[in-house]
Amino acid sequence: MNYSGNKNESKIAIIGAGMTGLSVGKELKRKGYKHVTIYEKKDSVGGKVGIFDHENISYDTGAVFFSSSFTELVDEVRRHNIDTVKVEKRFQIAESKGNFNLDEYRSQYYCGRKILISLLSFAKLSVLNSKIRLPGLNNVSPELTLPMNLFLEQNPSLKPMFIPLKSMLVGMGYGFYEETPAIYYLKLLYPYFKGSIKEKLSSIFNLGYSAETYYFQNGYQRFLCEYSKDLDVRFSSNIKKINRNGSDNKICISINESTEYFDCIIIATPLNDALNFLDCSELEIKQFQRVKCYNYYSVQFDADFMSPGETFFYSEINTIDKTGEILLATSYKQNGIITAYLHLPSGKDTSYIEHKLKRLVESKNGTFNKIIHVTPNNYFPHVDWEELNSFFNELESLQGKNATFFASSIMNVETVFECLRYGQYICRKYF
Ligand SMILES: Cc1cc2nc3c(=O)[nH]c(=O)nc-3n(C[C@H](O)[C@H](O)[C@H](O)COP(=O)(O)OP(=O)(O)OC[C@H]3O[C@@H](n4cnc5c(N)ncnc54)[C@H](O)[C@@H]3O)c2cc1C
Secondary structure, three states, X not given: OOOOOOOOOOEEEEEOOEHHHHHHHHHHHHHOOOEEEEEOOOOOOEOOOOEEEEOOEEEEOOOOEEEOOOHHHHHHHHHOOOOEEEOOOXXXXXXXXXXXXXXXXXXXXXXXXXXXXXXXHHHHHHHHOHHHHOOOOOOOOHHHHOEHHHHHHHOHHHHHHHOOOHHHHHHOOOOOOOOOEHHHHHHHHHHHHOOOHHHHHHHHOOOOOOOOEEEEOOOHHHHHHHHOOOOOEEOOOOEEEEEOOOHHHOEEEEEOOEEEEEOEEEEXXXXXXXXXXXXXXXXXXXXXXXXXXXXEEEEEEEEEOOOOOOEEEEHHHOOHHHOOOEEEEEOOOOOOEEEEEEEEOOOOOHHHHHHHHHHHHHHOOOEEXXXXXXXXXXXXXXXXXXXXXXXXXXXXXXXXXXXXXXXXXXXXXXXXXXXXXXXXXXXXXXO
16 A cells, blocks of 8 residues: 655654664655654664774674675765775684685585586576565565575575575574575575676675675764764654554654654564554554564673684584574774674573683683673564465555554564665655
8 A cells, every 4th residue: 555645744753763764764855755753762873773882982782794785875875974994804604623714615515616506596596586686575485485494405506605604694693594584595695696797707706705894983873873864863752652543544643741643654663662552453463473583692892812803603503402602703893802793592691691702712712801791682573484475465465554654674684784775665665
């Protein structure tokens, strides 16, 4: 259902000022909507893009990296003239036999011919399945909803591309090949392979790492602050109640102690948060309760075992039964402080995290000093593979009902870039 409001008069509210809400706000403004307000419960934009300041340095507590292949994002970064740093060293994959960069690791298992076939198979698959290329997860071809390991068994030619990248994709918090639907990993990798034939050819030999990886000198959140400067964001506005059955077809929003009326709302918070404030229909409640997330911690700690610029993925532990291990550690600042990302079962506290980090550092003959900061996150909203199609098709059928649209990271894959793209997409499709 399309929204057919008057651009000069319609009052539109966006709930949440993470990347998704900001992207929607920007795109509606670009389309000429005059009365767009973004409500954010915290006192800053960003959501899962956050920073923690320590001894005059800002550390990312959520999103860190972006790729040069994320063209829409790179354009915005350039437009706002933000300082970025290129990741100089290649990612390392650590396993029991030692540490390898991606090329060394891959060449242990696959010859050039197999890698070329793998790349061409992926290119063909993404031509045949537009859902790999385009935002959204509705109407996904059933074979792409299978868990990644089953999907690769059915499509062995793709293994040379996806097996070496397993520790990267899993380490970044996207579940496990044994349970995460293949479509998520295919979508994550696709941007690295789009582009000119020349880029494609060069990526054959780098398995996706031809694109350069960057982080923000002063933290990712500073970019979102610049990006959102021309938007009407109301901070410290914790939405407690939204009533869509009021008089005059207006949507009534309770904001702190006051009430405001709107013609249309866009929910850009995680859907489980929306359960707390939206007057949900039975179908909405059923849908929102199906969403699953992982406990994904980012931890800043002081240790002496990595050189600045290094990033490790621990491949030997990327299986479901090993949940609770460290999956990714990166030292991207120049002062030796390291950020680790851990996918942990619920109920683990800081002493457990410290124990894990200490064990890791000592296994690499390093010295562990102390934990500086721990940020728990509800990461990677997704649904089980068996439910993927029914879930997203039903969610799509809710778009526009009661003048309500849904746009959070559940709609696509949990990355800043995909949130930006989905925000643009939903505005172009429905507004
Ligand atoms: C540890 C970690 C590492 C990551 N690393 C990367 C990376 O390297 N690269 C990358 O591209 N992506 C990365 N991501 C993913 C990326 O951060 C997310 O995909 C993206 O930021 C999600 O944006 P969003 O706007 O959909 O949701 P959110 O960021 O969750 O934003 C939702 C907003 O809604 C607000 N809100 C909630 N309830 C209410 C309410 N009742 N009233 C008002 N406001 C409300 C919240 O405060 C929040 O600001 C990482 C994420 C984490 C957690």
